[in-house]
Amino acid sequence: MVVWKVGMMGLLQGLELVFLGVENYVMARGGGAESVIYRYFASTMLDCRCRLRFHGGVSSVELREAAPQTPTGALPSTEEPGELHVKYSVSIEIALPREKVVQLLSDPVHRPKWLRGLVLHEPLRGADGQVGTESRVVFQSGGRTMECTETVTRREPENLHGIPSDRVVHFDREIVAAGMWSAAREQITETGTASTLWVSENEYRFNGLIRLAAPFMRGVFIKQSRQHMQDFKSFAEHGTDVREAKD
Template identity: 30%
Template sequence: MKYTIKITLAMPRNEVIAKFDNENNLEHWQKGLVSQEHISGTKGEVGAVTKLRYAMGKQQLEMIETITFKNLPEAIHLTFDTKNVYNIQQNYFEATTAETTTWISKNEFKFSGFMKFVGFLMSKAFKKQTILFMKNFKAFAEEGKSVLDN
């Protein structure tokens, strides 16, 4: 399953990147994030591996994030691996004007085992979650406060 989502932020690209590339900001825009644990590699650089834990309703989800490419402010690519789901995410940041930035997120999901069936049935839910995270980041970046306090 592949899809691309775009969102425009009303702020310069360097400010978007400063907020996006700060691991301490994840808790302000990724609802359900419980913890993050650096596993290996140099934090924030290509090859860095982080364990992310989420609580989504009564479900607990643990995934491994790996930075596979980083050329900021233009792009950062990541993979997310959890049981039977592998997500390849390519993020691009375009300076649309001096005061606006377009974030383009290209996602590819690969499913195995039972998730092949579930992933097919719930494809809209994966896309909806990506849109929610991107909208939350936009609100956090533009307003400078956690959007999850409400």
């Protein structure tokens, strides 16, 4: 496996704070209230867009919704009517040579040291990090557990040793969970003999009740993505292990 989807824990923690409250409200009032809430969000969130700027990198967020429907289950990789669509990007500079960075990112042994909440990353088909490999991934946060399936869709170059300095390294993957499809497109660029730029482009699509909470979680997504990138930077540069951090 290569770089994990850095926004995933943002989804989990955002769900704890927002989605469960929305779900409880809807279910306590039955289908009639649910229908009213769906119509309200469909009318107020169409073509909603915003841009956010963060220290260390510019992040853009796009929210848009197609014709209101209420599909259920996991989402396909192509956009369907009724989905809520979220896109954003984040970036960070790391004070290490690019080859060292990609070696640390791609090594599954190091993953729990910088990826908060990771419980399990288990390849189901294929070898870790190779294109086409499917893996079962489990995260835990605040006593809640989230499980999803990851598929590696791009790894360029395949050989991560002796990479030409002018070549951009790409790590892409898709994530599927109940009510959600997402993609992460990582770009690792050499900016100096001992400096590297990591840019992460993220995309989410939601359906079902989770669509109601997603617009309120956009800030959580970006905050958590940046936290994971900062955790990796601290691990790579200083050896900091998030499992030893005091909350």
